[in-house]
Amino acid sequence: MAASGATKITWKLQEFVAHAGNVTCLVLGKNSGRLLATGGEDCRVNLWSVSKPNCIMSLTGHNTPVECIQFKDSEELVVAGSQSGSLRIWDLEAAKILRTLSGHKANICSLDFHPFGEFVASGSMDTNVKLWDIRRKGCVMTYKGHTNAVRCLRFSPDGRWIASAGDDNTVKLWDLSAAKILTEFTDHTGPVNIVEFHPNEYLLASGSSDRTIKFWDLEKFKMVSCTEVESTPVRCILFNPDGCCLYSGSQDSMHVYGWEPPRCFDVLQVNWGRAADLAICSNQLIGASFSQVTVSTFVVDLNRVKKTGSIVQGVVEDEKLYNLPVTKGAVLRRNYERPLTTCSRPQSKVKEEPESEGRIPSGEEEKDDKESTAEIRNPEEYKEIFQPQNAIARTPPRRTDPFPAPPEDDTVAVKEAEKVIAPTEVHSPVLQRMQAEQLNFSPTVASTPINQPEAPIIPIAKNEPIGLKVADFLPPQNNKLADLSDEDAVSQIRKGHDTMCVVLTSRFKNLDTVRAVWTTGDVKTSIDSAVTMNDLAVIVDILNIINLKPYIDKLLQSKYESYVQTGYTSLKLILQRFGPLMADNLVTPPSIGVDITREERHQKCKLCYKQLKNLLPILQSKAGLPGRQGSAFRELQLLMAAFE
Template structure:
């Protein structure tokens, strides 16, 4: 009697070359988990069927790299935003461009389709969020409030709200009907990369570069819990379709979390590197990652993953108080979304000769749409997916069955795969699931090896700048140092100028650090200024800005001339540091400076007062010099414009 083959919990599905140049964005179809869209620096959007080697369709028309892509729920429409700020919508079933939307002034960082209406939301590096009506090609509303790039947008399941996450460390919730912000959720200490609504309850999850995931109650508008200790920045999260848990795509692992109370149910090791998007279908989680021009897909068998606190756990042994025990998934603690009874699956086709849509043939929009095409690369797969025969509604065959797992003959056991790291185990207790023992001394019949789809997966780790990627693995410990030296020499090739710059900067920082250890902040800043390297001044100010108590009046006299240089720099980080330092000086010292200068002269000799008066006069003169520069830049748009406008208001008392 043949013994059944034990399969993997997680495995790599395939690796493909998705574009002629670097891949810049990708997204999975959430309904099927089988449709993949990629955007590249070659200005194209390519469509793929997961686990198939060939491109189904290539969408052209953008003239700058594609920064963001998104599929609608029925997977009939796709929207793509470019580096130049333009947005294009394609109809996949009709294989043609549907709309061109223009209006943003910078990169499109995030997109989302409304779940029922015919609308698209877009977030940009220009800090604006726009809601577009696909039928009329117009911007319905512009939402202002973020001060940095908007990285993620999500409509609520009932289509009434829009959540946004941005580099300004905030999450905002917008009321689409009222056209205004409902609530702001502060708390993250780094850029917020992703937000996701719970599929049923009034609950929102947000993931940040500060390595935390926060859960927000959308009735009370307050934090429910916070998951800390993620191994890296949080870039992709996804609720299970029934809402029982949250998946987090971490560096080389999948983590499964609960939020009341916050805890980790399971950790599965997956060698996907930085996973870019997740989808769930047929009790499998699909993850996709990209590196350079390659895209890799991975599968996790969710039937072998712990997703709730009640699985494989004896309730008698649960010694926690009843108030801390998890609620049953079928008994939600919050309101449930009320979805409309009917939904528009796709925009209505507007006749080009109608009065409302009649425009000049030479208009810019018409030209853009004429130049945008949907080129079918593989007609057989395209017809199978988008034009199924003998079916009233589109139910593509790709949804029919899960991906088969390869035999477990060259991997660690499932128990090892699910084993969390010691640091996570101490923070979140993981249920100890016993894995059935492997059959003894029975060699499974190997499955016939299929030809590689497009790129043989020769290694489990994604492409990256690691020593092992440049040189063969060396097992002899004595040679490890030699390997690192050889690897570094390989990395340095072609970057001699940058290496010289970084070496010089490191030497200058060492000089400043030697003075800093004496505790004399003023002398440290003087030494940084004397080196005549603005990058060192920026590094030092970024540290001093974090602790206001370090600032003294004599420090301002040294820093203010450097701030004037930073505000005129072509580098955004220099300008930002200069604005932060100037704002701190104005808030802390400007009232003191104006009061001392306005005070009547003293009688007699007071050396300390004379020194303070001299410093105030010098600071006042320097601030007057900077005020003209601030005033001239206060008319700029974007985050720097708002920062300069705030500084201009703070400096009003100088006049």
């Protein structure tokens, strides 16, 4: 716990000069929360122990400014990418360069180590994502699909997927074993700066310059929820280790979010400027930021931060009291299954990079590595962290004691530093209670019970009343909700369903427009209007009506030539556009990786194949006809042959 007598929730840990030139990037070791690496315009990578002022080690070798850095989970390796597009990997335990990799044609913007195998992924301003085999010293494969710089990369906890985010406003999910894109999320309206996988569930969070955080279900590949717009772009996020909430480091503040339903549990003022990275150590959140040549680190006591199911000042935040559903991740979606062995080399149809692009010739690499150094600046600290005595295998620096809070020496300053940023929709009694909890908190003394507690949840969405009488829909035993006005009650009931309400309202409006034109008898204009709306939901509704019965076989056997032509054109379009997809799903063997929707796709393709196979006798009977009609049916036969 914090030092005796200390009442601070957040405080600055240290500030130091990190490089001779401007600092360009930094990263915290997520495993220990005690290790910090910085990169600078001086082309160096410097290592620091969080809370210690002296540099442990300085790594050289890059000839251009370092653009990004990343630790391996075990923190014995660090990789750095430069403006020239090269990567260098250092072994920190051996204090030497391990690999030099080259292949990107522009700045390296993002890096990540595979959680199990000896692989590292890199994203660049050249729009490519590359997967490197550290042992083979070369590029295994290149993923192409982004149209702008790739700003962030993350491997999934089970090591089977890569999530990439970029300046093209998209988040892409790649399957490593299949070497192909699984899905693409395009709902952000600005560059996506950061992505993070939930530590257990099939859930992904992405933060963007559009000032929102979006949560994505990785089973259904759909958006779960979206936060309210923040005041500044979102650049660093971090899930709590148990997955109960998400922390967002905003400009001089920290937000704590839930996603089902979307809520903001807490907002704290932290004077860290623009936070660059977050980590958690001993139930404290460590934040780091940089400005010019200096780096600053900050601490937030998570014991004092409101999280779902958390206990604040001895009072449990009762979800049932406010009619907020208690969601369990394992019930909503499946968890990752982490393999017991290391990852083998991905098998794919993607060709390996040519020798000149994907690998450095051995002679050149050796020459380059000789120019790279790992200079130990603080031998005692280096030995303590990377070469512990009597250790069979090195482990990241772990200390059970949290960083102590400085003793309170200025009551007014402390109150200002810990003042919660109050959203406009929170009433003054709520704010007073939250401030009282923060400033008078004591781990050993229970607080005075509050007779009429206000809801501690800061709502994200603002809902407009719809004028309904809702008393009958409220639980009779819930006196808190029963005393609410209709407007507030509707807001409580609709909380968490705003996205669906918007979708259904838009869909109803569009369908009503199509229906109005349809009833006039002008069906063609009605269909044209549906197409111009660019709403796939409306198109699906109309096609479902048309496909209530299999009409194509009747059209192909019609005595009217125009009907036969329409049936032929429809079937040809289906076979050309969807035939290869259906064939692949029918013949592809069971995948080694996790593919949640594969069985559903397989069943649908089997149903389509069955219906198409019923048409085969018709095609064979008409393929022998003379002239253009026979030729058309022979073409359909060839397209159908893909299924055989």
